[in-house]
Amino acid sequence: MSGFGSEFKSEDPRCPQSLPRGQNSPQKCPYGLYAEQLSGTAFTAPRLENKRSWFYRIRPSVGHDPFKPFINSNVTCDWNEQEPDPNQMRWMPFDLPTSNNKTDFVEGLNTICGSGEVKGKNGVAIHIYVCNVSMNNRAFYNADGDFLIVPEKGTLKITTEFGKLHVKPNEIAVIQQGMRFSVDIDEPSRGYILEVFGRHFCLPELGPIGANGLANPRDFLTPVAWYEDNDVQYEIVGKYQGKLFICQQGHSPFDVVAWFGNYVPYKYDLTNFMVINSVSFDHCDPSIFTVLTCQSDIKGTAIADFVIFPPRWSVQERTFRPPYYHRNCMAEFMGLIYGKYEAKAEGFKAGGATLHSTMTPHGPDAQCFEQAFNEELKPKKVAEETMAFMFETCLELAVTEWGAKTCQKLDLEYYKCWKNIKKCFTGPIQ
Known part of the structure; x- marks a missing residue:
């Protein structure tokens, strides 16, 4: 049925x-x-x-x-x-x-x-x-x-x-x-x-x-x-x-x-999800990948969204195509079902998770930025053999004692994946 x-x-x-x-x-x-x-x-x-x-x-x-x-x-x-x-925060795969x-x-x-x-x-x-x-x-x-x-x-x-x-x-x-x-x-x-x-x-x-x-x-x-x-x-x-x-x-x-x-x-x-994606320039907000939502009393604001990042064609010009750096009034908890997430080169593994809290900055790691910044822009299949997802909420998430300590899977060096982002500023026009 x-x-x-x-x-x-x-x-x-x-x-x-x-x-x-x-x-x-x-x-x-x-x-x-x-x-x-x-x-x-x-x-x-x-x-x-x-x-x-x-x-x-x-x-x-x-x-x-x-x-x-x-x-x-x-x-x-x-x-x-x-x-x-x-x-x-990033958690390595949770123990079976x-x-x-x-x-x-x-x-x-x-x-x-x-x-x-x-x-x-x-x-x-x-x-x-x-x-x-x-x-x-x-x-x-x-x-x-x-x-x-x-x-x-x-x-x-x-x-x-x-x-x-x-x-x-x-x-x-x-x-x-x-x-x-x-x-x-x-x-x-x-x-x-x-x-x-x-x-x-x-x-x-x-x-x-x-x-x-x-x-x-x-x-x-x-x-x-x-x-x-x-x-x-x-x-x-x-x-x-x-x-x-x-x-x-x-x-x-x-x-x-x-x-x-x-x-x-x-x-x-x-796999039945029909992706709607950009075919010109700029980067669509991740809300375009929402499978299910649970709305709050504030119009257009979710108590919880379930969002996926499936394999899809990316056809854009003059565009940095991985997820942009951002700070968000929503909290974002991400998990990986299989594959390799497009905005993280290493460390984010299937069975693990990340949490980017309200207004905490996040985005592609240094290696991902470097690759995307220099790649030739042409039609490209992204997230092949990958399925990442996000639980997003307008509420501020608090981590439990199990999440912070008991599971012993919290990666205390997660912040280092952004430490090597280079300064590219060329200075004012002479």
Whole structure:
């Protein structure tokens, strides 16, 4: 099933006609199922913005024991753990768990930075996940917001209440607020997560671009209904107010036989992104590469943008073509899925990251500038065999203790990549 923002419906073919006809919550559902609604917006949100889906499931999700704290977690929303640090930051690739340290997706969640107020549903968090085993009889949900998941290493086999999603590197998945899911893997896996509190991602407006371009709605894929009827002990882990909690229940949470609605998990293949790029002179702003956005209350300003820098043709005259040097009122967190980013010659590696904070200057390193300054300007394919991305936010990001110290991956010599930029000034005209 494909599309974005539309009304969907699906039923497991093992139980044909399991979707009730004409009534959301009938007195008696087909096959003796229970009706349950999952709401992603207020009941009274305008029709065009209202998000909800109906489940028809074997048991309602309410049947579980009390929640207790989930210990030994590196997930947080405490943005005061560390003193503020405006320096350019770069992390080398984050370590995968060792073979004698069995770590699943939930156990391998680590918050690296964030901002805002989770209780007030206004903010973002950026996490790194590393895992080497599947989630066994364990499910996870996020009561705080949406997860935009970017795999860098290893395919994620995500089972959701709506069905299954297989998400490989160079694809993304969005699991929206409250949706329960489990992650299976075949190999040690690593990736990035952008979380927005209490709001949802959407496609950016196209404006003068017109009807076509960037990410097209038809390329977003949603699951097909799939259920399991297992009476086994299951752990449910929930993220609530920035902390993890766990409870037990005596059956699988993935027992939804049929569903319909417009509040769904989805995936997207980044190779489907239609690049819009300059064919004359000057350098387009990186906003032209926005895949998904989550807007703030300030018009045209994002709580979070997900931006990619895919392979593309660059056809420009009289132009310095790599990203220009700049200072930004937004904060920019970048990651690399594969390849070699065009504005950094060395050091920025797949599975690592950079953070350029509000108004902290950044841009091409010395080697990249020298090459671009002297190269012949002609049509050129840039970022070949590369996919870099950026999480951008209007909020000022604070790095956690895990990001600054515990992970031990912060490159303290990152600033040196700009130290050898030469003075080219020729002086006034005589």
